[in-house]
Amino acid sequence: xxxxxxxxxxxxxxxxxxxxxxxxxxxxxxxxxxxxxxxxxxxxxxxxxxxxxxxxxxxxxxxxxxxxxxxxxxxxxxxxxxxxxxxxxxxxxxxxxxxxxxxxxxxxxxxxxxxxxxxxxxxxxxxxxxxxxxxxxxxxxxxxxxxxxxxxxxxxxxxxxxxxxxxxxxxxxxxxxxxxxxxxxxxxxxxxxxxxxxxxxxxxxxxxxxxxxxxxxxxxxxxxxxxxxxxxxxxxxxxxxxxxxxxxxxxxxxxxxxxxxxxxxxxxxxxxxxxxxxxxxxxxxxxxxxxxxxxxxxxxxxxxxxxxxxxxxxxxxxxxxxxxxxxxxxxxxxxxxxxxxxxxxxxxxxxxxxxxxxxxxxxxxxxxxxxxxxxxxxxxxxxxxxxxxxxxxxxxxxxxxxxxxxxxxxxxxxxxxxxxxxxxxxxxxxxxxxxxxxxxxxxxxxxxxxxxxx
Amino acid sequence: xxxxxxxxxxxxxxxxxxxxxxxxxxxxxxxxxxxxxxxxxxxxxxxxxxxxxxxxxxxxxxxxxxxxxxxxxxxxxxxxxxxxxxxxxxxxxxxxxxxxxxxxxxxxxxxxxxxxxxxxxxxxxxxxxxxxxxxxxxxxxxxxxxxxxxxxxxxxxxxxxxxxxxxxxxxxxxxxxxxxxxx
Numbered sequence: 001x002x003x004x005x006x007x008x009x010x011x012x013x014x015x016x017x018x019x020x021x022x023x024x025x026x027x028x029x030x031x032x033x034x035x036x037x038x039x040x041x042x043x044x045x046x047x048x049x050x051x052x053x054x055x056x057x058x059x060x061x062x063x064x065x066x067x068x069x070x071x072x073x074x075x076x077x078x079x080x081x082x083x084x085x086x087x088x089x090x091x092x093x094x095x096x097x098x099x100x101x102x103x104x105x106x107x108x109x110x111x112x113x114x115x116x117x118x119x120x121x122x123x124x125x126x127x128x129x130x131x132x133x134x135x136x137x138x139x140x141x142x143x144x145x146x147x148x149x150x151x152x153x154x155x156x157x158x159x160x161x162x163x164x165x166x167x168x169x170x171x172x173x174x175x176x177x178x179x180x181x182x183x184x185x186x187x188x189x190x191x192x193x194x195x196x197x198x199x200x201x202x203x204x205x206x207x208x209x210x211x212x213x214x215x216x217x218x219x220x221x222x223x224x225x226x227x228x229x230x231x232x233x234x235x236x237x238x239x240x241x242x243x244x245x246x247x248x249x250x251x252x253x254x255x256x257x258x259x260x261x262x263x264x265x266x267x268x269x270x271x272x273x274x275x276x277x278x279x280x281x282x283x284x285x286x287x288x289x290x291x292x293x294x295x296x297x298x299x300x301x302x303x304x305x306x307x308x309x310x311x312x313x314x315x316x317x318x319x320x321x322x323x324x325x326x327x328x329x330x331x332x333x334x335x336x337x338x339x340x341x342x343x344x345x346x347x348x349x350x351x352x353x354x355x356x357x358x359x360x361x362x363x364x365x366x367x368x369x370x371x372x373x374x375x376x377x378x379x380x381x382x383x384x385x386x387x388x389x390x391x392x393x394x395x396x397x398x399x400x401x402x403x404x405x406x407x408x409x410x411x412x413x414x415x416x417x418x419x420x421x422x423x424x425x426x427x428x429x430x431x432x433x434x435x436x437x438x439x440x441x442x443x444x445x446x447x448x449x450x451x452x453x454x
Numbered sequence: 455x456x457x458x459x460x461x462x463x464x465x466x467x468x469x470x471x472x473x474x475x476x477x478x479x480x481x482x483x484x485x486x487x488x489x490x491x492x493x494x495x496x497x498x499x500x501x502x503x504x505x506x507x508x509x510x511x512x513x514x515x516x517x518x519x520x521x522x523x524x525x526x527x528x529x530x531x532x533x534x535x536x537x538x539x540x541x542x543x544x545x546x547x548x549x550x551x552x553x554x555x556x557x558x559x560x561x562x563x564x565x566x567x568x569x570x571x572x573x574x575x576x577x578x579x580x581x582x583x584x585x586x587x588x589x590x591x592x593x594x595x596x597x598x599x600x601x602x603x604x605x606x607x608x609x610x611x612x613x614x615x616x617x618x619x620x621x622x623x624x625x626x627x628x629x630x631x632x633x634x635x636x637x
Binding site for chain 2: 015016017020021142148149150151152153154156158159162163165166169170173177181184185187188189200201204205206207208209210211212213214215216217218219221222223226229230233237240437440441444
C-alpha cells in the first residue's frame, strides 16, 4: 500500500492518547446511548422469544418444524449453514488480513471477530435444535460406555460435531486474545472499583511488557495461520453432509469450495452491515471510513463472483451428467414449488451484487447497507433451495412431499437474529468495538512513514 | 504515595517514563549494555525492535510457540487417527456401505480437526505460561502513572541494582522522570 492510502485510512490528527480515550470512552461511559438502549431492548425481547421457541422445540420435539420425511432437515440446517457462513468471514477477515498485513484491517477486525463468535453460537444452537433428541448429543463423542459402542467415524454428522466444536473454541480463544491488551487498557482507565476488578480479571495482569507483546504477536501469528484451514474445513465438512450422499442436488464434488465461497460472501456482507451500523451508532465515521466500506464491498463482489461461477458449474454438471434425476432437480428448482426462492436468490446473489462494480456504490454506506442485507437474504435462500428442492421430489414420485415452514420455524429464525444482536450489543457495551492496540500499531506505522517521507 | 499501597514497604526497583518509543528503545539498550539485565520495557503496542533489545530471540529456542503448537497438533492428530482406527477396525468392526473397515480417508476430517484444536490450545497455553500470565499483582502497578502504559506511555522498570547509578543513567537517557517502585 502506498503512503497515500495509509494516510487516508486514519484521521489526520489521531494520536495514541486521543484514540484510546475515544474508544475506551465508548465502553466506560456511565450511561449507554439512547439508540443502543432501544436496540438492546428490541434484541433482548427477540432473544427471549428465541429461548421460548427453543424450550418449545426441546419439550415438544422437532415436529414443530415444517419438515416431513423427504425433507428431513428443513430450517434448522438451513440456518446452521447460514450462521456458520457468517461466522467464517469474521475469522478470515481478522486472520488473513493480519497475515497479509493489510493496513485497513485494524478498525474492522474486532467487529469481525465478535460477529464470528456470536454467529457460531447461533449456528451451534441450531445444530443442537435439529437433533430431535438433543439430550443424547454426547453420543457423538467417543467415550467408553456401558453399551460398548463407538461413534460412526465415516459419518459427516460426526465430523460436523468435531468441526463446529473446534471452531467454537478457536473463535472464543481468538477473540479473547485479541481483547486481552484492550482489557488491560480498560482496567487502567476504569474509575469504579467493580469495573477495575472486572477488567482486571479479564486482563490476566497484562502489563504491556515488550517480551509479552513479542510472544503475543507470535501466538497471534500461529492462530491466524491456523485460522485459514479452519475456515475452509468447517464449511467444507458441513457441505459434505450433503455432498457425500447420492441425492441428486446434493451430490456435487464442487460443494466444499462452493459453500466456503458462499460463506465468505455472506460473512463479508455481514461485516459491512455491522461496520455501517457501528459507525453510525457510535460516531466512528472517521475511523471506519468509506474507504474501508469500499474494500469490504470489493471482497463481497469477489466472493459473489465465485458463488456465481459455482451456480454455473452446478447447472452445467446437472446437464452434462446426462442424469435424468439431476436434470429434473434443476428444472424443478426453476419451475417447481420452490421456484420463487431460486429466482429471488438469483436476483439477490447474481444481479444486485453486480452494482458493487461501481465505486460510488461501494463508497455509499446506504447502498452497502442495502446490498449487505440483500446478499444475506440471497445466501439464506441459496441454502434454503439446496436443502428443500434436492429432497422434496426424489427418485420415486410416491415419496414426494413438499414441506413448508411453520410459524415455529419463522419465530425461531427471527429469535436467532435477536440472540445474535443481543450478544453483539452487549459486547460493544463491555468491550471496545475497535481494537485499540491494533490502532496504536497502525498509528505508529504512519508516524514512521511520515518521518521517512520528511 | 506508593508506600500506602504495597502491603510491605520493601524496595523493588526503579521505573522511568519516556516520551516516545525511540527514547525507550535507546534507554533499554543502554541499560542492558551497562550490565543491568533485570529490566522490563512497557509500551502500549508491540514496538518493533523493543523485544529484541530486551534479549528476545525471534526463534524462541527449541520450544518456540510455533514449534510447540506443531508438535502438540501432530501428536494429537496421531492419537485421533489411532483412536478411530482402533475403534472402527478392532473394537467395534461394523461394515457400513460396503466400505472396508479401515476406510482411512473418512477418518481424516476428525484427525485434522483434533490436531488443529490441540495445536491452538497448545499455542495459547504456551504463550500464557511463557509470559507467566495470569499474574495479577506486580510492583509496576504501584506506580500511579503506570496506567498510561496502555495508552501513550513508554516505561522502563528495573529490578534491584545500584539505585543511584541506574537513576543517573536513566536520567541521562532522557527519562521524563525516574521514580522508586515498592513491593
